[in-house]
Amino acid sequence: RGEPVLGALAGLLAVGCAVSVSFPDTWRPTALLDFALPALGLVAVTAIVTIAENAITTKERPIGIMWDLMCFLPRAGHPYGPPCYAERVIPELRGRVVGWLETDLLKGKIVDGRDIRTETQRADDELAALGTAQRRKVVLSAHSLGGVLAVSCLFTLGADAKDGLRNVGLLTYGTQLRAFFGRFFPELFGGEVLGVRKSQGPSLWAADPWLKQVNRDQTAPPVVRPGDGPEPTLRELLTQPDGEIAWINLWRRTDYLGFPDDSYDDNDIDRGADEFGPTRYLVKVATHPGYPASAQYMTALRDLARKI
Template sequence: RRLVARLRAAHTAAGFLTVATAVGGAAARYDRSAGSPASASLGLLLEGALVACGAVVVGVVCRRGRSERRLDNRIDRAVTSFLPPAALLLLLLACGYAAWSRPGWNSSGALPGEAVFGVLVLGQGLLVVVLAAVAWSLYRRTPEPRTTLRGLGGPAVAMLACALGGVMTGGVAQRVADWLDGPATPGMGGPSLVEGPPVLLSWQASVIPVLLVLLLAPVTWLVARTARRARRLGPEVEAEYAPAHPDPARTRRIARIRATAVLTDSAPRIVGLVSGATLFLGAGAVVGSWYSGQVPGLALDDAGPFTESLAEAAQATGSWLIGVGFILFVTWGRRAYRDVSARRTIGILWDVGTFWPRAAHPFAPPCYAERAVPDLSSRMCAWTGSTRGRLVISGHSQGSVLAAAAVWQLPAAARHQVALLTYGSPIERLYGRWFPAYFGPGPLQGLHRSVHCWRNLWRATDPIGGPVRIDEGGRPEVDRGPLKDPLVYGRTVGHPLPEPVLGHSDYQADPVFAVERAALLDRLGPVLPRQTAGEVQGSSGKSSG
């Protein structure tokens, strides 16, 4: 929580300082060129204060809490309490300084930073291309068919992250410029008072409707394929349960949930398609903005009235879509503080992202796995060493990844005294495909050979968990599934109410869970000491005994 507060304060201050630099920098440059000593001195003082505050922001982001060898438990009340207000004060001073009367100066042109923004966008695109080339080279050395997008999953996500940042920037800039310009359209000439946002942002906004049109075909195909799969699964569901009185609505619901759960495996293709289209359309936007220097509506006015109208419509539509998307993004973020379901969804994404060391996400808080995995491994190693007993460690969802990582850290002697029970586990379905170097077939097979015994439970209705796909001759199979979900089709004496489709939750409610846990305890051999129940429970990324 302390580190999140530091980062929040630093990034808020950075936003204020960016606007203050854009507003005050132009006025300071004019005062120096106009030969006004008093105003020039004030401008230098303001710029010096901006640089000093910016250095503090960079230091907070890049230095605090980044050492692997030194505990950083400082409260930093000065940073969290005074850094954003100080940056806001500098912004107000910059606005007041820029609004000071200068009779000989008429502002014109765009605010500073348009060229810098274009260079940043171009640099991001080039870095993504280089990253893709490196990832493809690594994949060709050790190809694995189930790897996401043949090793290009990382560059694809990076491309989408860069595009999201540009879209959010464009949405705010377009809407603020339109609000400041009243009834006119910024950047379109005529009686407009505001030059408008950077031309590149207008081109980026124009390609968004094109991207949505391109996505319409694959999304339609995916929806149709899911519907066809649901219809095919209907007879299989009735054959599996063999109900005395089939209920078409119940059958369709179970079949639809099973068909929808498979969409997780199709997500990488959509990500790759969106990322590739974003890269090419973004490159076209950069070329169009730099070649023409005008917004699309003006740059294409020589191509005919229809093309000009189409370009203007695309620009306007894209601008409004960006604005609406930004509002939805902020609204969804605020929901996390009020809505339990939204907070749980964001928490899952947060857990997956911050599982990795901070080198993978340098601008986020340190990963919890750096604390949870060693603590859990130390506890298991100490217990097995002091009691000579054996134990079962079970993990659900993200907890199964923590459990596997903790078992990997055990010494070989202690690892042979541990059994692993995972359920609803994304360890192969998500981690194995997106991070094959750490959770691919080779590492998982090594874990299977080194641990005493391992059992994995999964359901066909689970959109997150799945089989680990390890089948080595001479050793018991790891996967047990798909488990029945729901447990019964209709009402019975033991289940007087219709059983819900559990999907990713409540694996412990399935009788198979108790059976498999007892089987692992039997395979471990001797009876465990009385002071433990023979199990350390790991659920949703947290482990407790």
């Protein structure tokens, strides 16, 4: 519920600033200000202490998902933000995928460890490795924020592959692609970009903050796009010639940071995962980590290997 709470606090701050600027001094509630200023100071100190205590006593990142959101975009988009990890990860991941897929195409083109291809030949080999059937295949397995990085990598791979990615599959689990990134960065991960249904924000007052979205997904029609847009969606990039989508997302209701990528209703991308951990002496509820230990993970991996 942090998102709606933050929005409410921002609204109150805006109202307070408007009142302080618009009304004369004689109309200002000085008694209320005398109470509010120390209270705001106490709230700020409490927040700083909580973040510092979390950073010192646990291995988690400060303020969790908010830190991920702040660190995703390059500094060209927000120069005063923290360093961006995507600037390094995405090009490296892209290079590894292409390097693996085009290995069989390099026979006779590497002499004494030196690549003798021209830039045009390299581009043609990369396009062939991505867009035509090859012996080698790649399945990107991405957890949580890794789903955002994997999707970004796939879009760079599919920039020139007009017929889609024939040798690449995507397995995501515990992600926030639709619930958070799709709403905060709609031009990068919105419904029209991914080819999935849109999501609305959580509720502040409902017992289940996402219940309204669950009910909405029961009646929302599936996304059907003819493929005539200026750029292919992620769904289109991963759709194979036989019509199957080489993209599977695992999620579970006991995961506080894992959401469906398309819909809470039945669809061809999202699948449920075990809500209890591996069999042990004591029963443990499965939350955000541990997806690879579930039976559904290996099933999804085999299905993707078959599809591509």
